[in-house]
């Protein structure tokens with residue numbers, strides 16, 4: 128009797144946990160693929176989003192205007208850095224949930240869960256046509272804006288413990304990215320500055336960072352970075368396997384090689400990180416002007432958005 132009671136309790140608990148997991152996925156299925164795609168289209172109309180250019184200023188204003196409609200305020204972290212093409216002013220945008228027109232935080236503190244992407248596009252002055260970076264990384268911006276809207280609507284408590292961070296200056300100005308540490312680099316300008324200064328500037332240290340990059344093209348695998356918090360990566364992997372059949376159309380793998388991206392400075396600063404990135408080395412259009420809207424799949428934007436929200440929910 129005792130044994131079967133324990134047995135029934137165990138089964139009940141399992142069903143309850145599975146039920147909760149399904150409930151969270153169902154909530155996030157309201158993610159609008161059309162809206163995320165439209166954000167991407169709108170952002171590409173601003174032209175190249177090179178750091179410190181008119182295009183990136185328009186993109187900043189677009190991000191801030193959209194987020195304000197969903198109850199998010201944006202803290203701007205502005206700094207200047209020398210680059211191979213001279214001094215550039217960079218601006219990281221850090222969105223925090225403050226509904227009902229709450230006053231802007233004077234003493235800004237970071238939440239403990241960060242979702243990030245870069246919003247600059249690569250400086251390619253010799254390109255035959257302007258480089259717009261649809262997959263690199265307007266697609267990620269579109270997903271993040273739609274995620275922020277949905278979190279505010281269906282999980283306001285989770286929204287309060289989350290920041291959406293839009294890093295400037297991920298791209299190198301030279302042809303290849305160089306990175307040894309926060310101060311020795313070309314590329315990762317925004318995330319390096321953020322990682323170096325957040326304890327002094329915001330008096331808090333985030334626990335988690337999930338970074339998205341190049342994830343809008345359904346023709347390529349999506350990779351979980353090799354440099355990652357082991358438990359966070361396993362949680363992501365298990366969620367994908369559990370929901371693969373009915374919910375996730377993308378093909379997820381674990382990266383075998385190290386990938387240099389905005390998660391690295393945060394990893395070095397002690398955060399638990401995971402980079403979710405398309406298999407860019409196989410994309411023939413990567414860092415070429417052919418990286419345009421034709422590569423972006425609305426269905427893929429939704430799948431990655433729902434997956435990332437579900438992962439956030441399980442942290």
Ligand SMILES: [Zn+2]
Nearest residue numbers: 249263298414
């Ligand atoms: Zn790039």
